[in-house]
Amino acid sequence: MSLTASQQQAVTSQSPAINLIAGAGSGKTHTVVQRIKHLILNRGVRPEEILCITFTRRAANELKTRLAKEIGNAARRIWASTFHGIGYAMLSQWGGELGYDVNPNRITIITPEESEELLRQVVQMYEWKGTKVTLAAARNALAHREEFPADMDIGRIIRQYWAWLKESNAVDYDLILLEVNRLFRECTRARDHYYNKFRHVFVDEYQDTDRTQFNLHELIAPENLFVVGDFDQSIFSWRGADLKIILGFADQHKNAETILLEECFRCREQIVLAANRLIEHNTQRIPKILRAIKPDGLAERKAGGVEAVSHLLSEDEDWCLGDPAEVAVIGRTHAELMNVESACAGLDVPTFRVGAETDAVQARTEWKIFHAALRMAFNRRDSLAFRLWGRHWLGIGDCEMVELNKLAAKSGESLVQVWQGLHGSAILDRLAAKESAVESLRVWGDSLSPAAVEPIANYLNANGGDRMSPADWLLWVSTKDGHSELEKGRPGKITLLTAHAAKGLEWNNVVVIGFNEKDFPKQRAIREGQLEEERRLAYVAFTRARERLAVFHSKTPSRFYEEAGL
Numbered sequence: 001m002s003l004t005a006s007q008q009q010a011v012t013s014q015s016p017a018i019n020l021i022a023g024a025g026s027g028k029t030h031t032v033v034q035r036i037k038h039l040i041l042n043r044g045v046r047p048e049e050i051l052c053i054t055f056t057r058r059a060a061n062e063l064k065t066r067l068a069k070e071i072g073n074a075a076r077r078i079w080a081s082t083f084h085g086i087g088y089a090m091l092s093q094w095g096g097e098l099g100y101d102v103n104p105n106r107i108t109i110i111t112p113e114e115s116e117e118l119l120r121q122v123v124q125m126y127e128w129k130g131t132k133v134t135l136a137a138a139r140n141a142l143a144h145r146e147e148f149p150a151d152m153d154i155g156r157i158i159r160q161y162w163a164w165l166k167e168s169n170a171v172d173y174d175l176i177l178l179e180v181n182r183l184f185r186e187c188t189r190a191r192d193h194y195y196n197k198f199r200h201v202f203v204d205e206y207q208d209t210d211r212t213q214f215n216l217h218e219l220i221a222p223e224n225l226f227v228v229g230d231f232d233q234s235i236f237s238w239r240g241a242d243l244k245i246i247l248g249f250a251d252q253h254k255n256a257e258t259i260l261l262e263e264c265f266r267c268r269e270q271i272v273l274a275a276n277r278l279i280e281h282n283t284q285r286i287p288k289i290l291r292a293i294k295p296d297g298l299a300e301r302k303a304g305g306v307e308a309v310s311h312l313l314s315e316d317e318d319w320c321l322g323d324p325a326e327v328a329v330i331g332r333t334h335a336e337l338m339n340v341e342s343a344c345a346g347l348d349v350p351t352f353r354v355g356a357e358t359d360a361v362q363a364r365t366e367w368k369i370f371h372a373a374l375r376m377a378f379n380r381r382d383s384l385a386f387r388l389w390g391r392h393w394l395g396i397g398d399c400e401m402v403e404l405n406k407l408a409a410k411s412g413e414s415l416v417q418v419w420q421g422l423h424g425s426a427i428l429d430r431l432a433a434k435e436s437a438v439e440s441l442r443v444w445g446d447s448l449s450p451a452a453v454e455p456i457a458n459y460l461n462a463n464g465g466d467r468m469s470p471a472d473w474l475l476w477v478s479t480k481d482g483h484s485e486l487e488k489g490r491p492g493k494i495t496l497l498t499a500h501a502a503k504g505l506e507w508n509n510v511v512v513i514g515f516n517e518k519d520f521p522k523q524r525a526i527r528e529g530q531l532e533e534e535r536r537l538a539y540v541a542f543t544r545a546r547e548r549l550a551v552f553h554s555k556t557p558s559r560f561y562e563e564a565g566l
Helices: 005-012 028-042 057-077 083-098 112-126 132-145 152-167 173-186 188-197 211-220 243-247 269-279 307-313 334-346 356-362 365-378 383-394 398-411 415-423 426-433 437-445 450-462 470-478 523-527 531-542 559-564
Strands: 017-022 050-054 079-082 200-203 224-229 256-261 263-268 291-294 298-303 327-331 351-353 494-498 507-512 545-553
Touching: 005 028, 005 256, 017 028, 028 050, 028 057, 028 200, 028 224, 050 057, 050 083, 057 079, 079 083, 083 173, 083 188, 083 211, 112 152, 112 383, 132 152, 132 173, 132 211, 152 383, 173 188, 173 211, 188 211, 200 211, 263 269, 263 545, 269 291, 269 298, 269 531, 269 545, 269 559, 298 307, 307 327, 307 334, 307 507, 307 545, 327 334, 334 351, 334 494, 351 356, 356 365, 356 450, 365 383, 365 426, 365 437, 365 450, 365 470, 383 398, 383 415, 398 415, 426 437, 426 470, 437 450, 437 470, 507 531, 523 531, 531 545, 531 559
Parallel strands: 017 224, 017 256, 050 079, 050 200, 200 224, 263 291, 298 545, 327 494, 327 507, 351 494, 507 545
Antiparallel strands: none
């Protein structure tokens, strides 16, 4: 694939900071791959001096696959992962500087459910009378902007919560990056190590970066920073994304260069025209006009709710859906998708709803027990996992748990270590010694009924647990993102997912459902001044389609229809 003039400029530019504004389907991954190839082959940059930060693991894997085709085994020496994947790797190496036990133990990443339960216990201990909304807002500001709560009571709750995590040699998802940033500020040796290691840092989906993520790559302060983003696809402000970061790139970085990629290689012309007409109604954006390379295509307005299923089954030659794996149904909410899922099931139409499989499996007690046991196998300080394991597997009651806690406090050991001293750790040792997570499950499954094990085994096999070591599986499942379930592909099935989850993906045929006023855009978003982000979300949904786009409404049509000219 040859390079356009803009792509060539991005590949060869020697500016110390480059902001690549890459429109939907404009070949940003190809451009990044060619720039890395150019750096290595033409400018003498060593692969290990390159760090690539992506928004999802699927994007990281795609980048590494393409790099391997271009530069061979040298691609293995490039560090490419998500912010949290990279942060965890850094913390695993340098966490000892912050008081974590990284040898021989691994740092545990607790689940969101455990995080909520632990916070509940802290709130109960301090008899705090505030609301969950207030606490959630404070945690959000801390996670995404590194703003520690000004409220002394909330600050005390957060510190106690962190202390209990540290006792178990654990972090939650948000704490990973907070701790890495603290590491770089407090440990000059660690910061200098990565400053000297990474001369070139690439950051994808820069429009969705939050302040904590921004601070991480700014603390590394690489010789060259190459960021890729598209203001028109910024859809995660609710998760802390700060648009001021991409808008202020030139002010933040001396001699920065901005390059626009406006040619769309993905979507056919009619889809691009509809998307352009829609997004041009936003006033806050970096101006660009996406141009389709491929003519024709189909972008049409449809009426009906679950009638979208009939559309999927139609023999209309304009659609010719063909392979179900090349069809996606995109909704604003999971509730809408569940209605379509039910309708498809009634007609024997195979579907895969992103997130449903994980939710179903991880809600099972057997899964929680197995996951807790694996965690303890690699982190013998994980008292949080032991409490769950002890209650559900060993049948330890409250009184016995109190006594174990007393022994742990007296000895300075964790609950796992106390239990080991009393009963041994043969089962944990066996779990850790297996070559794959599936084999570890077989060890555990000897004590369970086949009916209990089968759903977990299916989930492991579908998501690579047959190829990952138990330790690698723990990391995979603890840092999974919205695309993780799609890493292995779902042949023969129509994909159902939300517009947020669809970001970064593409299909030949896309059906958008629930395009009703007050549903898309949401009434609350309109009320709270978030209409432009709702419009960007619709723009993202439209531009997932390569060939054909059908947009369905079942009530009062969305204002976005008229804006898009549909």
